Amino acid sequence: MSHLFNVQYRTRTTIxxxxxxxxxxxxxxxxxxxxxxxxxAKESDTKAAGGTQLATSKRYPLTGKxxxxxxxxxxxxxxxDDIPGFMAAMTMPYQVKDAGILEKVAPGDRIKAEIVMGxxxxxxxxxxxxxKASSAxxxx
Numbered sequence: 060m061s062h063l064f065n066v067q068y069r070t071r072t073t074i075x076x077x078x079x080x081x082x083x084x085x086x087x088x089x090x091x092x093x094x095x096x097x098x099x100a101k102e103s104d105t106k107a108a109g110g111t112q113l114a115t116s117k118r119y120p121l122t123g124k125x126x127x128x129x130x131x132x133x134x135x136x137x138x139x140d141d142i143p144g145f146m147a148a149m150t151m152p153y154q155v156k157d158a159g160i161l162e163k164v165a166p167g168d169r170i171k172a173e174i175v176m177g178x179x180x181x182x183x184x185x186x187x188x189x190x191k192a193s194s195a196x197x198x199x
Contacts, residue, residue, distance in 0.1 A: 116177040119145045122189075125168045126150055130161050135183065137170065145174075154182040167192025 123139035134152040141148040153174065155161065160183070164170060169190035172183045 116175050118184075119174040119176070121153075121170075121172045121174050121183070123170060125164050125166050125170055125192075127166055128161050128164055130158070133158055133161065135161070135164060135170075135186075142174075154180065155186065156182055156184070160186045164188060165192055 119142050121137065121139050121142065123137040126136040126138050128135055129152070132152075132154075133156070134154050136150065136152045138150040139146075139148060153172075164186065168188045170186055171189050172186040175182055175184050
């Protein structure tokens with residue numbers, strides 16, 4: 060009879076443990092999602108900034124050499140220097156929102172700009188040519 064009691068006791072304990080575990084999982088699942096927390100944070104940042112999206116954007120300084128300009132895609136391919144804490148030196152394309160910038164830069168130019176990491180992706184702002192490309196004159 061003690062064997063039957065132990066089996067029933069273990070069965071009840073297992074069932075109660077399962078129910079308790081299910082309740083804990085259910086409570087964890089009912090909490091706000093990660094994306095909801097991010098949305099709430101963005102909304103509070105936006106309200107604090109007077110309704111502008113600038114509060115949620117991160118900015119990183121970029122210096123580098125223009126490799127190419129693509130007017131069709133509104134992008135500049137830049138051989139960028141190392142940005143400590145953000146990215147290693149690399150060549151990559153960057154979008155620009157102001158198409159006028161594409162007229163001011165040329166391959167070989169050294170530039171200084173800000174990479175803006177916003178809710179609508181990454182792009183360059185405040186692009187300045189710090190050194191124009193040296194134009195090699197043909198030998199005569």
